[in-house]
Amino acid sequence: MREILIVGGGYAGFYTAWGLEKAVRAGEARVTVVDPRPYMTYQPFLPEVTAGSVEARHAAVSLRRHLRRTRLVAGSVTEIRHKDRAVTVRPADGAAYELRYDILVVTAGAVTRTFPVPGVAERAIGLKHVEEAVAIRDRLLTAFDQAASLPPGPARRKLLTVTFVGGGFSGVEGFGELLSLATAMLKYYPELGPEDLSFHLVEARDRILPEVSDGPGEWVVRSLERRGARVHLDTQLVSAVDGHVVLSDGEEFDSELIVWTAGNASNPVVHNHTDLPVDERGLLVVRPDLRVGTASEPLPDVWAAGDDAAVPDLALPIPGARTVPNAQHAVRQGKRLAKNIAADLRGRRIRDYRHGSLGVVATLGLGRGIFQYRRLVIKGLPAWLMHRGYHVLAVPTWERKIRVLSVWLTAAVFGRDLVSLASVQHPREAFVTSADTRPAPLSGAHHGRE
Incomplete structure (x- = not known):
């Protein structure tokens, strides 16, 4: 063989x-x-994983489950x-x-393309893998819980400030979905208001979404800004040391969550x-x-x-x-x-690869989207429905399609799950803490059977 x-x-x-x-x-x-990794990541679902609209495991397709005649080497x-x-x-x-x-x-x-910006390696997180999408969501949910217990001021403001660096599809979709999640969460936190949220999208070029034409790209910027976000075009991240963001346009602010989506290498x-x-x-x-x-x-x-x-x-x-x-x-x-x-x-003829684009579609948050095929542009809810329809058909295996559809239907009835599981990133912390606080055994005590 x-x-x-x-x-x-x-x-x-x-x-x-x-x-x-x-x-x-x-x-x-x-x-x-x-x-x-033992799975293939369906990356178009990662922005919805950050918003809790898709379960993390449903964006990952098990290699061993579906490649049964293939030898897998980890x-x-x-x-x-x-x-x-x-x-x-x-x-x-x-x-x-x-x-x-x-x-x-x-x-x-x-791989994720990075630049030697001070503080990025220590503070930023990417959006290329399921683990990163889950961590982004959990950090935002945890930040809401912490901010709700603080009085208005710099500490609360920093917790609720989110910065995305990179205005390609991954960055814009992740930014829009997380903004949608944060806005929806305010009704569960009476201590917080829209004025406490601060979302920044930083793009080095003079436009976002290079795959779409200028008009739709400008509409996306206006749509995000109407929802309270700030879009910084022709702007670069200069520093992010200790979460203090410095931009090339002179603006500075503190940001608890920094997401790096500035392209691939x-x-x-x-x-x-x-x-x-x-x-x-x-x-x-x-x-x-x-x-x-x-x-x-x-x-x-x-x-x-x-x-x-x-x-x-x-x-x-x-x-x-x-x-x-x-x-x-x-x-x-x-x-x-x-x-x-x-x-x-088998010594037979091989064929060239040829595929005409089916257009581009992006989610901008729950019920919001953009689609373009040549000169045809669809915005808002219809584009969002097209995004969901296309990707549920495109994700491999019927098993994954059904799982994703079931989550969407459940969320349509009961809303998104807003529970943070950030503690899973440190699973032994509670056990170690309880072990450290356990009272010392009495002097001369015996253990075991006599």
Whole structure:
């Protein structure tokens, strides 16, 4: 059997492995997926996880449950040496080791792009993984409980000040959903009012949501500001030391919660630790058929897709255009990859990847959204319903679709759950505290049976 090794179990990797399980015959090849997490994160649901509209576990698709004929390796690939047909895997515990392959698929996924801004590494939190979305929600809920017991003043103001850095889809959706949650929570806290909330969205460019045209983007800014938020365009974060935010426009304020969503960078293993060809952005050079290499010189038995692959966009009439790194492309590239690899194993024709955009849709909070397809723009509740409808259809497996729908229906009747479980981030704290305060045993006391 030929060994097919998939680096990364995100969108593209999961759908490639899932497709290969259906396309590859028994005994024809063995598929292995290497990823440090045991699940694929459905990232479009993360903003709704921050708002409690989607349960955290429902935004994660178990690899072992759905990839039953695939070998799963828990670890991170730290080096790719195609000349040796080998990768280096670093597990969570233990020494690194080597895995060999016959066919390599690189779908490692991007990482959060950061800049050396003082205080960011110590104070900020990202919005790329389920754990981060849960932590953001719990921190806001905890801040409400703490602020309600304080008199008006700087301490209360800091607790209820939220800052998002980055105005792409992830940042705007997370910002809008968290603003919606905070506004809805005020009715349960009579001690607090709208004037206590302070939400800031910071974007270095002169506009947000680059995937939509100028008019809809400006409408989103006006919509957020009507809801009491501040949108800082052409502005950079200068410092966040101890939660004290300093912006390049001269404004300063204290913020308890700082969320960093300022874009993605190529995975370090692709950018720095591989002998595969990469372009000036650190992305793998990929042909339209998803083979790694150039049109004239494809590398044998190496394929790539997703955020770390510079895949030519054949649906655009622009020379040199590349597919944008979003879920819409990653899912379809993974499906095409599986079909092409299976065809190549049998000496059959492989096909180029081509997908025309279905448009872009974003949630801006409960009942609010924006959709654009070419010149067609839909705003408000209809766009929000389109967002939910599209993503419940797009999330893989019927089991996940039903679970998400059940939560939405329950929330429609009873409202969102507003309980903070921030203590789960320190599960032993209560036990250690009780152990430290336990009275000392009496002198000369005996223990056990006599």
